[in-house]
Amino acid sequence: MSDTTAETVKTFQGKISGKTIELDVDPGIEKGSDVEVHIRAIPVAADWGEGLRRSAGSMAEEWTDEDDRIFEQIYQDRKRDTRRELPD
Numbered sequence: 001m002s003d004t005t006a007e008t009v010k011t012f013q014g015k016i017s018g019k020t021i022e023l024d025v026d027p028g029i030e031k032g033s034d035v036e037v038h039i040r041a042i043p044v045a046a047d048w049g050e051g052l053r054r055s056a057g058s059m060a061e062e063w064t065d066e067d068d069r070i071f072e073q074i075y076q077d078r079k080r081d082t083r084r085e086l087p088d
Helices: 050-059 064-080
Strands: 014-017 018-021
Touching: none
Parallel strands: none
Antiparallel strands: 014 018
16 A cells, blocks of 8 residues: 555455455455455354343242243234234
């Protein structure tokens, strides 16, 4: 990179395979350009609810069937379709 070129920093995500990194999007940088690469691994997301399951142990002795019923009702309410039909 020459001293007269403005420095541009962009962040992209992609997959690494050996010495090759395939980006999720086109970086918009001219082919053959020299670049500097900093790599930071993205942690794998845990399954949904895993944090709740891990922390629930502290409440295990206080948890009741009523708590299960409340959470099931919340779950069902979230699944219900709340969209209204538009008139013709």
